[in-house]
Amino acid sequence: MNQSQSINQTPVGTPAGPLEYPSSPGVLDETRGADGALKPGWDYLLDSIGNLGAEVMRQREQKARRILRDDGASYNIYGKPGSASNSWELDPVPHVISSEDWSGIETGLVERSELFNLILRDLYGPRDLIRHGALPPEALYSHGGFLRACQGMQMPGEHELILHAVDMVRQADGTMCILSDRTQVPSGAGYVLENRTVMSRVFPSLYRDSHVHRIANFYQRLRLKLTSLAPSGDIPRIALLTPGAHNETYFEHAYLANYMGFSLVQSGDLVVRNGFLWMKSLDGLKRVEVLLRRVDDEFCDPVELRPDSQLGVPGLLEIVRNGRLVVANPLGSGVLENAILLKYLPKIATQLLGRELRLATVKTFWAGDDADFEHITRDFDNLIIKRAWRAAGQASVYGGDLDDNQKQALLADIHRHRYHYVAQPRLAKPCIPAFNGTALEPRANLLRTFSVATDSSYTVLPGGLTRIATSTEGQFISMQEGSPSKDTWITASEPERVLQADLDEDQPRSLPETQADSLPSRVVENLYWMGRYAERAEASMRLLRTVFVLLNGEEPISPEAQRILLQTVSQATYTLPGFTAATPEQLANPEPELLQIVRDGKRSGSVRSTIESMLRAAEESKESLSTDTIRVINDLRDALDNLDADLVGGLASAPEEALDPLVTALAGLSGLTQESMIRSVGWRFMDMGKRIERSLQTIATVKGLLSSVGGEMDQSVLLTAMLTSMEALMTYRRRGRERHGMELGLELVLLDRSNPRSLIFQLERLEEHLQELPTSDPAAGELDEEARALLEATSTLKLTRLPHLLQTSGSTRPEVNALMTQLAGLLREFSRFISDKHFDHRSGPQQLFTTIRGVR
Structure with a gap:
């Protein structure tokens, strides 16, 4: 029995026949070599998946979605109607790259990270690149990511750039071409870890037999590097600064903070006092020495950078300047995301490294250069036009997709602001197989990889975040447009050799205090209100269910008893004046008001409003909640979404039954907090909130x-x-x-x-x-x-x-x-x-x- 047969026993009742991935002549397909044969790694994967069949693949895909839902994996798509928190999309077919292929890519990525580290040190230091003519001064000084306030600031050690991410595509000749660099707040590494966790559970045998390279070591390297940067030299308190629960990648922030043992903080959790950064906890101020940030440069300090920011900490830049805090990536590193650098990268690499880069970079034209400006104007319809400095609401556009009015308006703006625009050719993205629910089909893909600084050089994550187009015809790939993700497997012909040092690094390091003992007071406050709102919602629904049963019971109740019951509902739910100021007619026909008390999310005190408040508090304290707790919270969210449908028919259709799933979920949440939650200060305040609210109810x-x-x-x-x-x-x-x-x-x-x-x-x-x-x-x-x-x-x-x-x-x-x-x-x-x-x-x-x- 071969490998694929050993793991692909098709269950009885599934459709007969394998799940095939057809070759597509004329389409750039990453799974096949120049001879049309499947590449190493892809042959085994596609054979194994093919033998599973469509029905089993659907079951595995549904299992993956359940795991993602239970983990609370989400990605917020701004401006999209519907839920503010959107489920993370993972395609069940991994993206495979062989170890031999990856070896050359990895070498090129390390080289690129080394180069960008040198560029960052030079741009905020001597600026030899400008003095020697490798980079025009306009390319730097016109860029919004260059922060003059960061001049002369340096990280301890040899590396300024701690985390580096690149987006790249494979070209027709099989080599990789880099499209862009992410150096300010590189996102996606947390989703890579979540994708790997899910795929290893959904396809355990396939994952094991494919000899996929482990990725845990990358995150341990990151933790060790941040620990080594502490100004005091001791084991530091490391915090991850997030913009908050409404940020698009907040799940990743909480996930990484939990995984690596960091405190997850927002701006209000931090304060600068006596020249140091402190985290506000219930037992006093705790010094923070290293800050891993997910807030953009200009928002980090409202005193010296952007005065209208409410996401940063006043005085942060000054203590970094004085060497009392290390921020990763360093403030000002957004200058490396300057797309103009890509035009001059060959010359810069020659000056700083003495050679050109191994990995190609997409050809870039800068409107500030006269020759490039003429090319952009002449070949506008065949170029992607983008701002040199990425900002909210400034997406790149393909010239050929614009109508005449849009084209003229954009050209006019390029004329007025030549230094702000670049253009690049539209590279064809190669396809890889994706599962559409019934078959495998080719989808264009884009790969984001990550590297982290070590003592001597950089370590590259063996894999990355692969994103694919939403359809077979699409070439545009963006998470904000709902593009699914894939786990990226670097496969070997034999199992990866795991060294004892790697196993040791997987063990948790001793910290002076556990994170549970020193939560930010904001998190504890949200746990307190989570307990209060959960109890308020449960007590309200228990009372409402009782009232519904009595009103619909066989034995009639007097108008006076009905009045007292209804007024008590208004008082206990705080939906005043409600029945306390109702007319006799309203008391005789209570259905409209009772249904409003249940489902009107805009009415303070209603069941929906209270549960939504509880869910918001839970989201703000997500890093303190277990997987089972998050699963129950997701059950609550689902039951709340179905509430209106369950209430169709009003009092005549037993509305108490519509409340049962919500009451059951809240009871499950209460049981989890009592039986499975460590008796930390967070649990105490959650339980205090519950006890106070139960007393008041x-x-x-x-x-x-x-x-x-x-x-x-x-x-x-x-x-x-x-x-x-x-x-x-x-x-x-x-x-x-x-x-x-x-x-x-x-x-x-x-x-x-x-x-x-x-x-x-x-x-x-x-x-x-x-x-x-x-x-x-x-x-x-x-x-x-x-x-x-x-x-x-x-x-x-x-x-x-x-x-x-x-x-x-x-x-x-x-x-x-x-x-x-x-x-x-x-x-x-x-x-x-x-x-x-x-x-x-x-x-x-x-x-x-x-x-x-x-x-x-």
């Missing part, structure tokens, strides 16, 4: 349902509603053999320590958390304000006598109303004191100019 429900006195039947309905919504009805019935009534119901809900939903249970858990907070001092004589508020609430509740509480005065129970009002006030004070002490110390960057409109 209990208080609101008791106050709403039991403050009024009605007839015996009404009291029974309202008591049943309270016990049902709080999951205590079965216990009440079991204990009711000895005694029953309102007193037993209140005891279960308020004072029963064995009931995990009782009010006393929540308050006692809050007391335990309070003792464990980082700033608490049990030995201190005087109580803090939050401790006072919580102690008063707990003592007041414990001193309560239920018979006294249930005394009536006319049609009300004033003691119930007074106690619940007092307890709610104390808990809100407690929450405010906690927020003031642990969260509100942050002072965000002051806006020095106008509001930022967008960031690339």
Whole structure:
């Protein structure tokens, strides 16, 4: 039995016949050599996939999508209607490159990284390239990526450029041609790791038998390099600076931070004090010595660079200049993305390296050069026109795709701003096989590779991020246009030899503190509100389900009981005034308002709005959540998307069933946080949020349902509603053999320590958390304000006598109303004191100019 047969046993019931990848005469196809035969690596892969068949491939593709969804892998496509967070697209057929082929590519990539490192050091140093005529001064000084404020700043060691990415395509002669360089905030390496993780799970045997080169060593090299850059020489705190959850590649930021053990921070998490950079955590300021940034150069410091930026840290550039912080890639490295450099790269390479580069670079014409300008004007229809400096909203265009008016307008702008434009020929991109759901078809591809500085040179990631066109005819490839990705396999004829040093580097390094012990206070605050919103949504839906069942029940309820139930819904969900100001007609026909409370996302307090708030808080603290937690959150998002369809028919179609998937998912989330989450400070604040919110929801429900006195039947309905919504009805019935009534119901809900939903249970858990907070001092004589508020609430509740509480005065129970009002006030004070002490110390960057409109 050969290799392909051993892994490709087609299940019974799948369509007969192999899945073939036909040759396409006249099409540049990367899978075949000049003789038309499949290249090494491709032959085994396509034979194996062919034997699987279309049905099995569909199953594997669906499995890959499930894994990506469970991991929360996303890529935000700006301006695209629909969900703000789009699923990452991975084609199940990998891109294969043989080890022999890769060896030459790797050598050329290392050489290019070395050259760009020398260019960066020269442009912010002596500028010999300009003095010796290798680069016109206009090419540098007209470029927006050149930051004069970074003049003379140097990284420790031999390398200025830490991370380098290039986009390249294979040419007809089999060699690679580089289209562009990414040096400012090179993105994609995290998606490479995610793609590899997924593919190794979806095709484990195929992956193993193909002898694919490991990529984990690249990320360990990056971590070691950043650690070695620490100014103090000690094991540093390394942070990854992200623009935030709305950035297109935020998933990658959180994923890499988790994988490499870095703190994921936003601008508000950092502050410059006493000449150093500090991260704000609950237990004080923590010094950051190395910052891996994903924020563009000009946004990093609103004091010296772009004054309207709210993504950077005021004073950041000054401490870098003083050698007290290392930023990777260094500020100002965006100058290397200057497309004008590509025109002069042969001359630059000769001057700095003494030879031309091994890997070709796409021919580039600069409108600032008179001869090139004439060529651009003359051959406009056959060229790709682009800005020398990439910025948001400035995509490259193909001259032949423009109409006459667009062409004249662009030519006029090139005339006015000649230094700002370059042009390049349109290179044909080679095709590789992609799975379209039923067959394999050729798609154009573009490969992004990565290199990282080491002590002596650069290490290249053995693989990369392959992107493909969305159709067989397309040549335009862009993630913002929805282009799928592929895992890139560098294959060998025999298994890769793994050295002990590589295995050692895969082991986690000891750090002075774990990341869980020093989370940014922003993350902890979001975990706190995630707990509150999750509990608020669950309690609201439990109450709503109870009300739906009672309204649709066989036994009619009185108008007075219905009024109390509906008003309690408005009070407990904070959707005021709602039923508290409803007319008799609205109370008699509650369906429109109840459905609004469930599904109106624009209404504060509605089920949809509350869950969406919880999802936003979860997204902001994503790096602290486990894979299972993210999976449950994705289930919540899916159930929320289906809510409107499930509510068709209104109250007449059992709307409580539409809420069941949401309640189940929230209950699963609660179970995960209790049973699978490390008892770190993040968990404590999440659980505190949950306990505070459950207490407030209990208080609101008791106050709403039991403050009024009605007839015996009404009291029974309202008591049943309270016990049902709080999951205590079965216990009440079991204990009711000895005694029953309102007193037993209140005891279960308020004072029963064995009931995990009782009010006393929540308050006692809050007391335990309070003792464990980082700033608490049990030995201190005087109580803090939050401790006072919580102690008063707990003592007041414990001193309560239920018979006294249930005394009536006319049609009300004033003691119930007074106690619940007092307890709610104390808990809100407690929450405010906690927020003031642990969260509100942050002072965000002051806006020095106008509001930022967008960031690339």
